[in-house]
Amino acid sequence: MKTVFAQSVPGRSACLPPMPEERAESFIPKNLLRARKPALPEMSELDVVRHFSRLSRLNYGVDSNFYPLGSCTMKYNPKFTEHVAALPGFASLHPLLPQIKSAGLYTQGALEVMYEAERLLCEITGMHAFTLHPMAGAHGELTGAMLIAAYHKDKGNKKTKVICPDSAHGTNPASAALAGYEVVNIDSKDGMLDPAALEAVLDDEVAALMMTCPNTLGLFEKHLPQIVEKLRKVDALLYYDGANLNAIMGKMRVGDVGFDVVHLNLHKTFATPHGGGGPGAGPVGVSERLEPYLPISRVDKLRDGRFYLNYDYPKSIGFMAPFYGNFGVVLKAYAYILRLGGEGLRRVSEYAVLNANYLRKRLEEHMHIPYNRICMHEFVASACDQQAACGVRALDIAKALLDKGYHAPTIYFPLIVKECMMYEPTETESKETLDAFVDDLIEILETAKRDPVELQQAPVKTPVRRLDETKAARAMILIDPA
Amino acid sequence: MPFVPHTPDDLKTMLDVIGVRTMEDLFADIPAAMRPKSFDLPEGVSEMEVCSHLESLAAKNRTDLVSFLGAGFYDHHIPKAIEGLISRGEFYTAYTPYQPESSQGTLQAIFEFQTAVCRLTDMDASNASVYDGGSAIFEAMMMAVRATKRSKLVICEAVSPIYRTMLASYTSNLNLAFVTVPHVDGMTDIEALKSAIDEDCAAVVVQNPNFFGNMSDFTDLFAHAHAKKALGIVSVYPVMQSVLKTPGEMGADIAVAEGQSLGQPLSFGGPYLGMMACTEKLIRQMPGRIVGRTEDVDGKEGYVLTLQAREQHIRRAKATSNICSNQALCALRALMHLCLLGPEGLIRTAELSMERAHYLADRLTAIPGVSLLNDAPFGNEVAVRLPISAFEAVDKLVERGYVAGFPLGRYYKDMDNVLLMACTEKHTFEQVGILAEMLGGIL
Numbered sequence: 005m006k007t008v009f010a011q012s013v014p015g016r017s018a019c020l021p022p023m024p025e026e027r028a029e030s031f032i033p034k035n036l037l038r039a040r041k042p043a044l045p046e047m048s049e050l051d052v053v054r055h056f057s058r059l060s061r062l063n064y065g066v067d068s069n070f071y072p073l074g075s076c077t078m079k080y081n082p083k084f085t086e087h088v089a090a091l092p093g094f095a096s097l098h099p100l101l102p103q104i105k106s107a108g109l110y111t112q113g114a115l116e117v118m119y120e121a122e123r124l125l126c127e128i129t130g131m132h133a134f135t136l137h138p139m140a141g142a143h144g145e146l147t148g149a150m151l152i153a154a155y156h157k158d159k160g161n162k163k164t165k166v167i168c169p170d171s172a173h174g175t176n177p178a179s180a181a182l183a184g185y186e187v188v189n190i191d192s193k194d195g196m197l198d199p200a201a202l203e204a205v206l207d208d209e210v211a212a213l214m215m216t217c218p219n220t221l222g223l224f225e226k227h228l229p230q231i232v233e234k235l236r237k238v239d240a241l242l243y244y245d246g247a248n249l250n251a252i253m254g255k256m257r258v259g260d261v262g263f264d265v266v267h268l269n270l271h272k273t274f275a276t277p278h279g280g281g282g283p284g285a286g287p288v289g290v291s292e293r294l295e296p297y298l299p300i301s302r303v304d305k306l307r308d309g310r311f312y313l314n315y316d317y318p319k320s321i322g323f324m325a326p327f328y329g330n331f332g333v334v335l336k337a338y339a340y341i342l343r344l345g346g347e348g349l350r351r352v353s354e355y356a357v358l359n360a361n362y363l364r365k366r367l368e369e370h371m372h373i374p375y376n377r378i379c380m381h382e383f384v385a386s387a388c389d390q391q392a393a394c395g396v397r398a399l400d401i402a403k404a405l406l407d408k409g410y411h412a413p414t415i416y417f418p419l420i421v422k423e424c425m426m427y428e429p430t431e432t433e434s435k436e437t438l439d440a441f442v443d444d445l446i447e448i449l450e451t452a453k454r455d456p457v458e459l460q461q462a463p464v465k466t467p468v469r470r471l472d473e474t475k476a477a478r479a480m481i482l483i484d485p486a
Numbered sequence: 487m488p489f490v491p492h493t494p495d496d497l498k499t500m501l502d503v504i505g506v507r508t509m510e511d512l513f514a515d516i517p518a519a520m521r522p523k524s525f526d527l528p529e530g531v532s533e534m535e536v537c538s539h540l541e542s543l544a545a546k547n548r549t550d551l552v553s554f555l556g557a558g559f560y561d562h563h564i565p566k567a568i569e570g571l572i573s574r575g576e577f578y579t580a581y582t583p584y585q586p587e588s589s590q591g592t593l594q595a596i597f598e599f600q601t602a603v604c605r606l607t608d609m610d611a612s613n614a615s616v617y618d619g620g621s622a623i624f625e626a627m628m629m630a631v632r633a634t635k636r637s638k639l640v641i642c643e644a645v646s647p648i649y650r651t652m653l654a655s656y657t658s659n660l661n662l663a664f665v666t667v668p669h670v671d672g673m674t675d676i677e678a679l680k681s682a683i684d685e686d687c688a689a690v691v692v693q694n695p696n697f698f699g700n701m702s703d704f705t706d707l708f709a710h711a712h713a714k715k716a717l718g719i720v721s722v723y724p725v726m727q728s729v730l731k732t733p734g735e736m737g738a739d740i741a742v743a744e745g746q747s748l749g750q751p752l753s754f755g756g757p758y759l760g761m762m763a764c765t766e767k768l769i770r771q772m773p774g775r776i777v778g779r780t781e782d783v784d785g786k787e788g789y790v791l792t793l794q795a796r797e798q799h800i801r802r803a804k805a806t807s808n809i810c811s812n813q814a815l816c817a818l819r820a821l822m823h824l825c826l827l828g829p830e831g832l833i834r835t836a837e838l839s840m841e842r843a844h845y846l847a848d849r850l851t852a853i854p855g856v857s858l859l860n861d862a863p864f865g866n867e868v869a870v871r872l873p874i875s876a877f878e879a880v881d882k883l884v885e886r887g888y889v890a891g892f893p894l895g896r897y898y899k900d901m902d903n904v905l906l907m908a909c910t911e912k913h914t915f916e917q918v919g920i921l922a923e924m925l926g927g928i929l
Contacts, residue, residue: 037731063580091541093545180803323651348488378512435492
């Protein structure tokens, strides 16, 4: 499809403001002005509307397609939250308004949303306090790793290492490195964190262990109590990557079982839209001993019931966001939590786990499932049998699913299972959708036996077919030459 | 059950297929000792009730104030066509485009966004955005640290203090040294910045227009940095960038910006987006997602995420950044905004905003005891020295429905009497006049 730059026609315009009485030269000396007008697209409003409408149709979203993308919780995003976030009382609020001495009075509604959202997240996770500042999951991990560093520094602990299991999301080691730590990897055993492997690398210089539970294989980490005990002995903290919280709401609270830090992904568990890769939000919760280090500002409540921004936390790690985090995203998550309530959230996890297990059971005769037992909200299947029998890989099956009108599951992650496909159906999908998906997948696997080449050619029905990634990296066409 | 479609029959059938008796059997892995100590949340409510609750909270926030607050975050007009387009579910509810064949919409939009950012700044390459303008500066600094293998950063005090406080936090566990070069009456002190650049310096970081609203030409500064094998980083304001000398023309190595002023509501501080652009030789140091154009097996043009070897999911602890996703939907808004305004629309937006700010400056300096902080060129934002405390002035006027600006004493010592005031095309000359009269009345 032609880009907006290729469609541009000099002299066209869509939303032109009135002509100013004076032009830039009247205000700014010539040596500070740009030589040429920026070559931005010149289009009519209809051109713009049509272009983006057409672009949108080249995309799969949850609104249009089943999206069983493991580790990402692509559940349905309720529409009422959009109405809430667009209310002028929230959307038009300047973030500096409460920082003007008396104007905190004029943002009480927004401050209340933040204060209450923090309290709800505390109760859901069993943590002592929360910050809403992190603007994404990975940003939450960085914040968490910095909180861990601040704790150890304050106690005078000499800590140099953070342990990450081999099943961890790549952001875990990357975030730990940014907080100044060396990353130590440990291998899983039977799809679980292995206490013996942990013991082998655990010493006084370990600052923390970063865990995902259930882990990226969709399995509950059974050795958790032992792990907590081992870490306590060397004053190492336990970090919870909240990517998979959708599995355990109302069933386990990370604060109750010994985690010190947790980041949540509001765009996963609490149904805010992913937007093609952001904006999300990654609030971080901490246990009591880490609270002094939380980022500032914090929203506190006076005895008269008024909310205010409190900067008076001398041990704080400082500012992680320009203001209070991705407020618009937090707002949607807050509305979602209120709509569902405690019972509704518990049900979310129950049905997410039910759907994953149902899918697993229906698939087990057709694909190898390395850890084939009761899973949590997701599970991992492997195309190793198909690869051995007919040369069809996980990638081919994924592409064939696109042709059938599904988004593919996550493939080749976690790295510890060969030819893996990670399925996460989420609670919002019906039995009919799951059945249709399995039937289509079975049909694909039948095709693999009969005509593997056909699968290796897939997809054929999408707007484009398989793309040459090597060429993209070599040619490096990163902007439109039009 | 809101957002869960299962009927009791479905539940029974599914439990049978799984081979368990009850839902609770699915959670048998979690021992009794690890069950929640409490889960004391309010009961769920209907859509109508939750909407009305949040509408009443929204009503507790004042939206009728005439505000001259800016400080890097501006209330520009957002073309109405954006709302309908941005809410299309195929964009809105899509994930990061890991499956390019079914994500061409998002991918092409990011490619177009990257192109627009480069054309606005005269740079060679851009990425799909980062969290905000502050994290963009941090990522740019880290690019410079990696590219030069040096650890000292020279940063101007007239770079937004909101961002400088973030940078201090972000780098607290990294072995980096900051040298902050003071501003002079709100002006960027180019000579002092030059003298601070030495053989250990990775980059010099400046802002245009700076936090006080004044602009400079950094061509010499960046040339001097290059002579010392350091890089030049500049943070810009996209609306003003439509008329100002570009980072590319000045010889900057990396340009960054807060993209809020391009079609994003203020939304109490987020979500916004950080824009980044760099020269060709720094592309591989860029953090985050980058989209490239390629062909499919039939030779048809298409788009993919490229240069992924830089990223955390491949490189883990050695990635260029820990960033995973970005602010794709905000970037899409920014792109739509630029398409709807076009070059002329963006330029007029800057000029209309400047007209108002200059009228404001004229009206205020006519009041005895009021002066501009300096006589350097300014755009749509200006720092004004009052004969009384700026905090006090703002407080008095807020009660009358006008937010006069941002008191600079909050971030700068000896500036308790200085007020930072911003205008956009949405202010009327009448509002500016009323503000000037009110301010005159309380001094």
